[in-house]
Structure formats: structure tokens, C-alpha cells
Amino acid sequence: MLLAQLLDRAGTGVWAAACVLYFTFVIGLDAGQVGLLLGASGVAGIAGSPLAGHLADRFPVRSLLIGAHLLRLGTLCLMLVVTDFVLLLFVVAVTHLGDRGAKTLEMLFATRVAGDRRATYQALSRSSANAGYALGAGLAAIGLAVGTRGAYQVLILADALSFLVVAALVWRTKEPRGRGLVVPPAGPADAAGPAGRGPWRDRGYLRFVLLDIPMHLDDSILGIGIPLWLVGRTEAPHELIPAFLVVNTVLVVLLQLQVSARVETARQAAGAVALYGVATFACCALLAGAGAGGVWGASAALLAAAVLATAAELVRSVSSWELAVRLAPKEARASYLGVAGMAQSVQKSAGPLLLTGVVMAAGPAGWLALGTAVAGLSLVQRRSSLRRLDRLERLERTPPVPAASG
The missing domain is CATH 1.20.1250 (Growth Hormone; Chain: A;)
Structure with a gap:
């Protein structure tokens, strides 16, 4: 899971460093439109966490997490071909919805696996996440230095590829028995x-x-x-x-x-x-x-x-x-x-x-x-x-x- 998290954050770091310039110089949006895109993605992200938690009480967390990664994979690929602002608004919002949902499901899954050692896992998780963000930002810097349309598209594909690999790693991770985080009630406590x-x-x-x-x-x-x-x-x-x-x-x-x-x-x-x-x-x-x-x-x-x-x-x-x-x-x-x-x-x-x-x-x-x-x-x-x-x-x-x- 830690390797999956590192790769996930590396891909996210690539996109975070490149998205504003991509929307501006490749798609041709003005500052107001870019601001609206990012604002809409933030609002969609707020709904991602409770939706993920609600579904995790009813379905296996691993399957939901794989689905969230594949959703992000699909929407990022759509960004390579979508130029209409309204459609792009929808695609970016769904991408961020999947992003926040994936992060919540990731921690729900880790909480089950780590048990009482979740504080230690959280520490390792933060370290791997920061290393991933730094790696992603470094890769993005190379593409931004080139600055061509093709370079920006390669960065998006690299982000999408990271989600595909992460979904495969999660699929290979054994999920503890039971669904979601539901356990039988243990009494008044x-x-x-x-x-x-x-x-x-x-x-x-x-x-x-x-x-x-x-x-x-x-x-x-x-x-x-x-x-x-x-x-x-x-x-x-x-x-x-x-x-x-x-x-x-x-x-x-x-x-x-x-x-x-x-x-x-x-x-x-x-x-x-x-x-x-x-x-x-x-x-x-x-x-x-x-x-x-x-x-x-x-x-x-x-x-x-x-x-x-x-x-x-x-x-x-x-x-x-x-x-x-x-x-x-x-x-x-x-x-x-x-x-x-x-x-x-x-x-x-x-x-x-x-x-x-x-x-x-x-x-x-x-x-x-x-x-x-x-x-x-x-x-x-x-x-x-x-x-x-x-x-x-x-x-x-x-x-x-x-x-x-x-």
C-alpha cells in the first residue's frame, strides 16, 4: 500500500504542477475560467469523502478503491481530447471527486490493515506521500521546461498511468475479511x-x-x-x-x-x-x-x-x-x-x-x-x-x- 501511495502522489504531483499551465496554454482558457474549474473541483472534492465512506459501509473497500483509481484514469484520458469548457468543467469535477474518494478509501483500507498501529502507518504514509509529491513535481518540471503541447500531454498520460499501476497494486493487496469497516457491535462502548x-x-x-x-x-x-x-x-x-x-x-x-x-x-x-x-x-x-x-x-x-x-x-x-x-x-x-x-x-x-x-x-x-x-x-x-x-x-x-x- 505504501508503494501504491507513493506512485499515486507522484502522479498527483505531476498534475498539480502542470494543470494550470495546461488549461491556459494548451486549452486556451482565461484566468476566470481556470479559477472556476479549480473551484468546481474543490466543491466536488468535498462530496468525495462522505460518499466514499457511505459506500465503504456497504461494499468491499478494495473494490471501491480500485474503482476510484480507474475513474481518475478515465477522466484524465478524457482531458486529452475535451476542449469544450462545460464538458471540461464536468470532467475536472469528477476527477477531483474520485481523487478525494480514493484518499478516503485508502485510509479506510489502511485503518483496517494497520489496526492499533495506525499511527505508525500514518507516519509512513505521510513520508511516502511527500516523497511522491516531490518526485511528481520534479517530473513535471522537466515537461514544463519543454513547454510544448506534446510535453503537457505526456505529463497527463504519466499521471493516468500512475493510477493504472496503483489500481493493479491495490488489486494484488489482500483485503481483511469483512466489508467496509463494519464490525459487530461490542456493547455500550x-x-x-x-x-x-x-x-x-x-x-x-x-x-x-x-x-x-x-x-x-x-x-x-x-x-x-x-x-x-x-x-x-x-x-x-x-x-x-x-x-x-x-x-x-x-x-x-x-x-x-x-x-x-x-x-x-x-x-x-x-x-x-x-x-x-x-x-x-x-x-x-x-x-x-x-x-x-x-x-x-x-x-x-x-x-x-x-x-x-x-x-x-x-x-x-x-x-x-x-x-x-x-x-x-x-x-x-x-x-x-x-x-x-x-x-x-x-x-x-x-x-x-x-x-x-x-x-x-x-x-x-x-x-x-x-x-x-x-x-x-x-x-x-x-x-x-x-x-x-x-x-x-x-x-x-x-x-x-x-x-x-x-
Whole structure:
């Protein structure tokens, strides 16, 4: 599965690096149309996670995951021949729907296989994913340097080929017995939410998912906020921007296992959420002051901010999924985790707009306000998660009520 994930992310990295230029220079779309395409794909991605979780409660996860990869394969191939904007809008939306669904199914499958060692698997998963993204970006750089229509088409085919190979690898992976993540109810301890009502009517779990959205903002801060702040508000050289990705990739590969080793229980994961808030606040504070530091001061502040954003990512990648699993009732875990996966999708759609339209428009004060808000919400998330865990523990200590005899 780790090899499949590396190849999947490599293909995704190729497409992420090339898609905007492909739509602009090969298809001939203007900036507004490209923005609409990417916005539609983000909205479609929000639906991908809960849909995948819903289906995983009813069908084998491996079969669904293979289907998601083949769906992405088909839609990418369609992009080679579709030039009509309306059709392209549909194709891109379906591609991103399959992409988010595949990532949710991938983690559902891994959760079943890894069991109690899911934190360790998550660490290895993050390392392989980052290596894959870096590999994909490097391959894309070669094609972009050539810059011809044929070069762009080769990049798309490379992405499509990665999904075909990944589908084959998943097909060869043995799936644990049973369907989805459904297990027989084990008594009151499983009843974390209203019995039989599902995640959409479980207010406690929905509160966790809602609070988990700002706990993913490190992604937008690192990929969008820091580079744009460098260009628009500091004297740091533009050549520094690729270094942010290098810092992130290297630190994740080197440190993710060590961080995961310190977050092995649900209560440790809840505590780590507060550390996420501290790291994000420190990152935002550095960005707020970066504009007043001159060339060297701004460069140092931005690099340090990238390190702190990566530290937040290291913590979040372990704590978020661990809590999503442990706070969900076992008998409906797949559908619950599908809803939990929406947090990242919503952040990917709303995060860039928040940073560019609100935070950066307000200047340094905007960064300080964002850091303070995330730090405060992280404490709320920690407290809310611990309360739900306490409730689970009380239910575990409650003996099951014997069934009435006939």
C-alpha cells in the first residue's frame, strides 16, 4: 500500500504542477475560467469523502478503491481530447471527486490493515506521500521546461498511468475479511453517537469535524500564504520560494515517525491538537513580522515560518486521523470517517480564499488574528475531544444490559 501511495502522489504531483499551465496554454482558457474549474473541483472534492465512506459501509473497500483509481484514469484520458469548457468543467469535477474518494478509501483500507498501529502507518504514509509529491513535481518540471503541447500531454498520460499501476497494486493487496469497516457491535462502548442515526445526526462528531477544518490550515499557509506574503509584503528574494517545499519534504520524511511514536493513544492525540495551535500561532507571528526585517531578516523569518508550518503538519497528520477513528462508533466507522475526511476538502476550498481575501488583505494584523483564532480553536477541539473520550470510557465501564428472556 505504501508503494501504491507513493506512485499515486507522484502522479498527483505531476498534475498539480502542470494543470494550470495546461488549461491556459494548451486549452486556451482565461484566468476566470481556470479559477472556476479549480473551484468546481474543490466543491466536488468535498462530496468525495462522505460518499466514499457511505459506500465503504456497504461494499468491499478494495473494490471501491480500485474503482476510484480507474475513474481518475478515465477522466484524465478524457482531458486529452475535451476542449469544450462545460464538458471540461464536468470532467475536472469528477476527477477531483474520485481523487478525494480514493484518499478516503485508502485510509479506510489502511485503518483496517494497520489496526492499533495506525499511527505508525500514518507516519509512513505521510513520508511516502511527500516523497511522491516531490518526485511528481520534479517530473513535471522537466515537461514544463519543454513547454510544448506534446510535453503537457505526456505529463497527463504519466499521471493516468500512475493510477493504472496503483489500481493493479491495490488489486494484488489482500483485503481483511469483512466489508467496509463494519464490525459487530461490542456493547455500550460502541455507542459513541445516537444509535443507528449515522454521523450526520451525531452532533458531537460533527462538532469534531467542524473544528478539524481550521486544524488543516497549515496546508494553505505553507503552499499559498507564505509564498504570496514573500512576494507582496517582504524584501526576501523570490528564489527562496522552492526552499519552502524542500524544507517541508525533508522534515516530514525525517521526523514523521518520531512524532507518531509520541502520539499513540487517543488522549495523546487530543493533547497534540493544542500543540498544533501553538505551532500555527508562532508561524503566523513570524509572518506578521517578516515584512520589517529587510532581506536577511525576512528570509530567516519566512524559513522559520515554513519550519513551524511543517511542525504543525507533523502533529496534525497524526492527531486528526487518530481522533477521527477513536471518536467514531465502531459499527459505523467507515461512514463516520468519510464525513471526517470532509475537513481537509473544505479547507482546501476555503483556506486559500480566507488567506488571500481576509488574512493577507488585513496585513500583519490579519496573520496575528488568524494565529490567535487557530490557537483558541485548538484548545476547544482538545477539550471537546477529551469530553467525548470520557463518555466512551464511562460507557465501557457500564455493563451491558442482559436481554429479556422470552
